[in-house]
Amino acid sequence: MVKRILKHSFSLLNTDHVKLGKKWNYKNVISPYHRIYFIDDGDGEISNQEETLKLEPGYLYLIPSFTLCDLTCSGYMSQYFVQFFEESSDGISLFAxxxxxxxxxxxxxxxxxxRRLVEINPGRGINRSDNPKVYEKNAYYNEYQELNNLQNIGDFLETQGILLQLVSRFAINDVFKQKEVKYIPVKVLEAISFIALNLNNSLTVKFLADRANLNVDYFSRLFQQATGCRPAAYINQKKIERAQYLIVTSSSNYETIAEIIGFESLSHFSKTFKKFTGMTPREFKRHVYHSV
Structure with missing residues (x-):
């Protein structure tokens, strides 16, 4: 029998049951966390450049992190919602x-x-505003993470279980088609963890290989076999994901963000950002916050 290890865990941000009206009308929303909606009355829409989905009673909807979309309610809508961050042992999202x-x-x-998720997580609604541009700030994320830390172990485990069940409901869409699960060498896992904790540094493949006591070429092959990605590309991908998070959640300028994620120059940061997102940092920010 093949032993399957769950590599993904979730960190609750917000959950609540709300009644929305015409004010729930926001353009170009992008978030560093996942969202799931359950509509129990009324209707609305979520859309992006490719498609529009009608929000209607009896359905679940999932918006993966960093998915640009518009949120619309032309009249009345009642919904349960949950917002949560994802963590994985190999740094690769279920929605990669x-x-x-x-x-x-x-x-x-x-x-x-x-209903149970809201019951065991009281006070976890969006209490300041339902406008993503208002509540999506790093200080708010830290505040809610502290609430997770204060949960008793029973409620914490039950919350994890409910989030896993809700996410599993979307597996039928073949979203989670992944390569055959392989054993990930300890030295690769250690490198992944080191990268996540040191995105502010100028990381090189040679440095990671030396740290693992491995030849650079062998380390690169081992890393790619385990993750499907060359280590240099993986490092830059994680740096750009962090940059997107900072652009969305903070008021830092591009020079500061480039420095925070370990780029020696703004031009190198902008070039790498565009390679991974198709937009410059400035275009990305304008795309996120432009309302039409």
């Missing part, structure tokens, strides 16, 4: 191969799970 808007029919257990 798909940043699409997802929809699936809800089951009775989903309604029960949402």
């Amino acid at each position: 191969n798909s940043r699409s808007l997802l929809k699936t029919g809800a089951q009775e257990i989903d309604v029960i799970n949402f």
